Amino acid sequence: MAKHEELKDGGLFPVGDKNEAFAQYFVGESYLKGLVFDPKVSVGVGNVTFEPGCRNNWHVHRDGYQVLLVTGGEGWYQEEGKEAQFLKAGDVVVTHDGIKHWHGATKDSWFSHVAITAGKPEWLEPVSDEWYEEL
Template identity: 70%
Template sequence: MTKSKTPVEYPFQRGEKNEAFAAYFTGQSYLHPLVNDPKLEIVVGQVTFEPGCRNHWHIHRGGYQILLVTDGEGWYQEMGKPARLLRSGDTVVTHDGVKHWHGATSDSWLSHLTITAGTPEWLEPVAEQEYDVLKK
């Protein structure tokens, strides 16, 4: 796998600028909803992060989140644990109530599918100092 220096278009379209959740991201992300059926208890979408983009710390209440990395490189971190480097093909399961964040590395785009149940509780941004120490 090579590092994605440009926007990802495969296997799904990048989607539109993620304006609905922009307040909960540092940098620019894009959202392509895939399943948003009110009869289901899950939401499925593709989120694409420009280099350096990441979401704020957050918790999923009454559910979970599954990430399926489709391209690029990024970070995933749970509170109190070291950050984990993500690459295409990696998966992450975040259980109910676990404080975490995820996003692109400083020099690569990241794209992942997200399968989410429950309600997100958005918290503080990832501090620049915390993110900057992750540079490889």
């Protein structure tokens, strides 16, 4: 049994539907629940839930930024050229414009964060299994 398995049914926010719209940019299964639908708000706000071992591809935010508010489980965040950071509930990550990075669950835990995103992501290569397994 994976750690924090209760997140698959929702945590602080609902788990949402399978993240089909961005599935091509993830290794493993993720779920997405939009949280803000006000056209006067110029940022996207969504709850993203990752199954154990799921992570997104390396990517860059253009003309914006991303703030991650970790709400449950255990995960990783890594910027290119830096050590991966272990994440747990209550952690906050700020990614500035143009910084190549990735984030996702640990191998044995569900993981959930609220992503507040301005600008457009530029999706890059997947995080290799070899790279991920060394964490």
